[in-house]
Amino acid sequence: MDAAEFRRRGREMVDYIADYLENIEQRPVYPDVEPGYLRTLIPTEAPTEPESYEDIIKDVERVIMPGVTHWHSPYFFAYYAAASSYPAMLADMLCTAIGCIGFSWAASPACTELETVMLDWLGKMLNLPDHFIAGTHGHGGGVIQGTASEATLMSLLAARCKAVRHVQASKPEKSEGTIISELVAYTSEQAHSSVERAALIGGVVMRKVPTDNNYTVVGDALKKMVEEDKAAGLIPFYFCATLGTTPSCAFDRITELGPLCNKENMWMHIDAAYAGSAFICPEFRPLLNGVEFADSFNFNPHKWLLVNFDCSALWVKKRADIIGAFKMEPLYLKHENQESGLVTDYRHWQIPLGRRFRSLKMWFVFRMYGLSGIQAHIRKQVALAKEFESLVRADQRFEICAEVIMGLVCFRLKGSNERNQNLLKRINTNREIHLVPCQLSGSFVLRFAICSRATESRHIQQAWRHITQMTFELLQEPSH
Numbered sequence: 001m002d003a004a005e006f007r008r009r010g011r012e013m014v015d016y017i018a019d020y021l022e023n024i025e026q027r028p029v030y031p032d033v034e035p036g037y038l039r040t041l042i043p044t045e046a047p048t049e050p051e052s053y054e055d056i057i058k059d060v061e062r063v064i065m066p067g068v069t070h071w072h073s074p075y076f077f078a079y080y081a082a083a084s085s086y087p088a089m090l091a092d093m094l095c096t097a098i099g100c101i102g103f104s105w106a107a108s109p110a111c112t113e114l115e116t117v118m119l120d121w122l123g124k125m126l127n128l129p130d131h132f133i134a135g136t137h138g139h140g141g142g143v144i145q146g147t148a149s150e151a152t153l154m155s156l157l158a159a160r161c162k163a164v165r166h167v168q169a170s171k172p173e174k175s176e177g178t179i180i181s182e183l184v185a186y187t188s189e190q191a192h193s194s195v196e197r198a199a200l201i202g203g204v205v206m207r208k209v210p211t212d213n214n215y216t217v218v219g220d221a222l223k224k225m226v227e228e229d230k231a232a233g234l235i236p237f238y239f240c241a242t243l244g245t246t247p248s249c250a251f252d253r254i255t256e257l258g259p260l261c262n263k264e265n266m267w268m269h270i271d272a273a274y275a276g277s278a279f280i281c282p283e284f285r286p287l288l289n290g291v292e293f294a295d296s297f298n299f300n301p302h303k304w305l306l307v308n309f310d311c312s313a314l315w316v317k318k319r320a321d322i323i324g325a326f327k328m329e330p331l332y333l334k335h336e337n338q339e340s341g342l343v344t345d346y347r348h349w350q351i352p353l354g355r356r357f358r359s360l361k362m363w364f365v366f367r368m369y370g371l372s373g374i375q376a377h378i379r380k381q382v383a384l385a386k387e388f389e390s391l392v393r394a395d396q397r398f399e400i401c402a403e404v405i406m407g408l409v410c411f412r413l414k415g416s417n418e419r420n421q422n423l424l425k426r427i428n429t430n431r432e433i434h435l436v437p438c439q440l441s442g443s444f445v446l447r448f449a450i451c452s453r454a455t456e457s458r459h460i461q462q463a464w465r466h467i468t469q470m471t472f473e474l475l476q477e478p479s480h
């Protein structure tokens with residue numbers, strides 16, 4: 001393919017994408033395929049001779065689309081949102097074309113510098129405390145990670161390194177291995193599985209803190225566990241708070257937890273993977289109060305901020321903590337400007353070496369929507385969740401299972417878990433809408449998350465009609 005053909009095919013591809021997204025609601029949101037479906041549709045070996053572009057593009061509809069779960073369908077209500085917008089898609093094209101691997105400032109100065117400035121812009125949109133803003137003289141700053149899972153792991157590893165150094169400063173005879181075996185990390189029992197996974201990878205014990213009736217961790221619950229562990233000779237070193245838990249979008253009380261962590265010399269990381277985007281709206285910003293006590297804070301613009309995957313924003317209070325934990329300096333990666341105070345080498349802030357020019361997506365989205373446009377998107381989706389909540393509340397057969405604060409509604413049919421499992425099965429088998437469940441206080445609960453940028457009130461009304469129809473059919477069965 002030469003540049004002339006690329007121009008032609010590129011235009012066709014943009015048309016295909018625009019058609020796909022404009023007409024996405026005509027497609028069943030969830031695919032009707034069995035495991036292994038794709039292997040039977042394509043050859044077992046790569047072609048020896050080149051094939052035509054026409055043949056490949058034909059196969060997109062034949063092979064790929066039947067097995068796609070359409071995350072951007074207005075009838076997709078599962079998990080949490082995956083962001084999507086045209087400016088981000090265009091920026092992603094440019095990112096791919098530039099194709100730099102921006103691990104250091106020298107490896108592509110624009111890639112590094114735009115990222116630092118975009119994380120500052122976003123930090124200011126969230127009204128983060130000054131110590132998270134890099135500016136030209138700050139000690140903190142932001143970085144784009146691939147996912148919230150990586151951000152949590154980075155924070156845990158940085159905290160582990162800091163804790164080991166702290167203990168060794170007064171007890172140099174203690175080995176790193178011994179200290180690590182005495183460290184204890186904490187997170188909510190409602191935290192995302194990636195937090196527990198970070199502890200597994202980091203080789204430290206992690207204890208789950210029980211939540212209150214609102215699925216929130218409060219200060220006293222953590223305090224009790226920390227005191228028990230200290231009395232047993234262990235070293236509490238890390239707490240991962242969640243703002244917007246995955247099951248029910250609950251918020252840990254960081255105004256209590258933060259001061260406790262600071263007093264106990266524990267690193268507080270905040271995982272706000274989904275809900276973080278909403279903090280750009282002044283009405284939601286109070287939920288972030290207490291962030292001033294955190295050592296690191298993360299959320300995913302690729303969930304709710306109109307920036308397509310991947311783009312997970314992590315800020316640290318002291319960048320020396322994170323850089324100091326992972327620094328490697330082979331000669332081939334060094335460059336003459338690396339000691340300049342104005343230079344960030346992001347390779348020290350992450351696990352992989354390679355990194356894409358992801359800040360372009362933020363730059364395009366922030367400029368084309370403006371803060372007001374992104375706020376409008378968040379507010380619209382919260383309003384749609386409230387609309388769905390009212391429909392559920394008006395039907396006596398159902399109950400709401402957690403306070404609806406953002407774009408997630410947790411609800412269930414009154415009655416047994418089995419009844420709700422069967423209802424969900426019916427809903428998803430029918431493929432008109434797609435939902436996933438969660439467990440809250442031992443109950444099987446249906447999660448209805450507003451996900452797609454294309455979802456409007458009519459889709460909410462249609463989804464509810466569908467749920468009530470499935471409920472009607474279920475309740476006709478003698479066993480229910």
Ligand SMILES: Cc1ncc(COP(=O)(O)O)c(C=O)c1O
Pocket residue numbers: 079080146147148149150192194242244245246271272273274300312
């Ligand atoms: C609270 C929370 N943390 C972490 C994650 C994991 O996000 P990622 O896929 O970016 O690792 C999720 C995913 O939904 C989440 O809801």
